[in-house]
Amino acid sequence: MTGTTRRPVITGMGALASTGIGADVVGRAAREGLSGIGPITRYPAAGTPLSLAGEIPDFDPLEHLEGPVVAQTDRFTQLALTASDMALKDAGLTPAELAPYSFGVVTASCAGGVEFGQKEIERLWSRGPSHVGPYQSIAWFYAASTGQISIRHGLKGPSGVLVTDEAGGLDALGCAGREIARGTAAMLAGGAEAPLSPFSMACQFGHGLLSTARDPERAYLPFTRAASGFVPAEGGAMAVVEEERAARARGAVPRAVILGHGTAFAGMLRFDRSAEALAAAARMALAEAGLSPAAVDVVFADALGVPEADAAEVRALRLLFGARRAEEVPVTAPKAGTGRAYSGAGALDVTLAVLSLEQGLVPPAPHLDGAEPALPLNLVTGRARPLRPRTALLLARGLSGSCSALVLQRAGDGP
């Protein structure tokens, strides 16, 4: 997004993950290498192949939202609404102070309101059509979170919903950046997911990518010889994105700059053949940022945790950086500790990358320090590293084939 005089900056963040509630809490847990992966408690999972997930501990929607809002929303929307409230508060931005139509919302969604939907379908089939409630039509569909956020805060600007599966969190931020460049004053952008309902998980056993391990410490080990799939998670993050000058003029402190976004297609479920597309997405994002690959100080990897997919991601890094630099550039994967929260995963990585740029610390990929590396990478494990990164490259790949990249930079003193 170079060349434009309208630079998009992140001025506020809200996040919820298996490691806690609030961007700072999630950030601290990531720095300390803590894990939120544990036994599934949201439904009796004993007889199913999946026993572990990243569940948000102690999320009571009524602590964050009003009863009527809770009644008409699925958990994924409750998470997105809560993250949005936190992000707006962090940004110190009152939407009513902006011109009408100048504040929009873009979320990424993949699972939608799947738990709410399962309950209503259960009612329909066990009790009959008249038992389906009035909120089914607005709670389970993929656009529910964007709509509810828009209503809650009076946001009438350009709004959208993208479905690129796990790539969606990065795409939402990229989309928000472009809206700012087009002239919109502010966007709330990100994604949050709550896919841990029994039917939702039953839909996913067929692809064979889920980790069926039972030891939380050994379940999600990307880039290692013990990699055996990913641990699914709920959670996500929302960010307030504004045009830099206007943000500074109102006294806000930009937390990071969105410099570039790129996306390319690898083929559905072709994580194993995603190297070219992932590298292409990263090149596009860096070209938009006006940077060469050498400027990248840290990579937040997609880190699926499936050997062929991990190998493809490493190949993408080699294509992008060259063989030598690909082994030197610090690579991290905090999602090994939070679990993979579908469209929320990329948004969580944005939160952690912004904190990393601010604090000068790269958070580790938890659980990996004892595992034998499968691939030659400078993987950050164990403790956070004081690398003082200036530019972060974030990578994500979706099940339906989209590969995305986002370039974030430390905000500094201004353009």
Add this chain to the structure above:
Amino acid sequence: MRSAARPVAVTGTGVVAPGATGRAAFRELLAAGRTATRAITLFDASGFRSRIAAECDFDPQAAGLSAREAGRMDRYVQFAVAAVREAVADAGLDTAAGDPWRTGVSMGSAVGGTTRLEADYVVASDRGRDWVVDHRYVSPFLYRVFSPGPLAGEVAELLGARGVVHTVSTGCTSGLDAIGYAFQCIREGRADVMVAGAADSPISPITVSCFDAIRATSARNDAPESASRPFDRERDGFVLGEGAAALVLEDLEHARRRGAEVHCLIGGFATRSNAYHMTGLTREGLEMAEAVEQALAQARRRPEEVDYVNAHGSGTQQNDRHETAAFKRSLGAHARRVPVSSVKSMVGHSLGAIGAIELAACVLAMDEGMVPPTANLEHPDPECDLDYVPMTARSQRLDTVLSVGSGFGGFQSAVVLDRPDRKVLQPS
């Protein structure tokens, strides 16, 4: 991003609509004002309040899908693939010859694989008895249905596209928004060719019952063929539909270089939210008016230049009055002169798909010089006092066309289509 806005051409269209598989059949349906609404046949709807829908008589084999494709793809994806194949053929586009990294896909869907998910859930849960379903009774390929992401993925694989590929799911404006996003991608230089459209196949027990619960759909079960009655005072809700449409969008220069026939240009796109209510609409229509004004401004067209308005026209009282107010506000005195009609009167409301189907109808209307009618408009609602083209299509040259959509969540979108003048199209 800052590059000069590149003109975006529509070079191909494809349609799978209720009562009309393919462009030629769709053109004939629109010209005749024929309705495709009927009693639901896709499942046993006895016991439901609304038992009518606009269904596609779709034969995957006849539409060119192999048995393998048909087996793998959900119904709405099959619709999309058939529409995309027709659009690509219409555009004369050899996708293998282009740069795959500059070719993308933007497809909309409001509810994705819901119908299939429900069907599998009913089996695996023993008709809703088991909350923790036995996954062994669920199709092992259901991960392809779980999210609507694979809609765009399937289309991209069909085309060999490697560029921007995404599904857009903004409820009932998904179709307009997916095409709008594709327009922005080309306009801003992120792609040269985008195949864009939308698909939905929502006619299932859960979807019918969720609209029953809020009485949004028509219960005119004794006269299904005349149940979709936008702007008519005897309307009683929308009629659920299904289908798909696709457009091939190209950088105009790209289209000219390969000598493609250009149907029209996309001049502008805007979307706004009402931030008011998940299902309710205001009587003033301010946000839809804003979307219309922004889309026209982007297309550099004045309200007086709009030759035809393709309305959202869902056939609910609040919608019809909302958008009538929005047209008066955005088009001023011209709102009373310009013909306004609703294709949903004929093919129902296919949620996310309809915006794309309606844009395909607009492209056909411009090609043919024909304004599609609003079927079933026999008793005009006195509060809806514009020219809604009742019952019969009209012949009229159309150079600038506006299409709008409105949906749950408060989304209001507008797209402006423009006919290129001859100078624009001369070879470079």
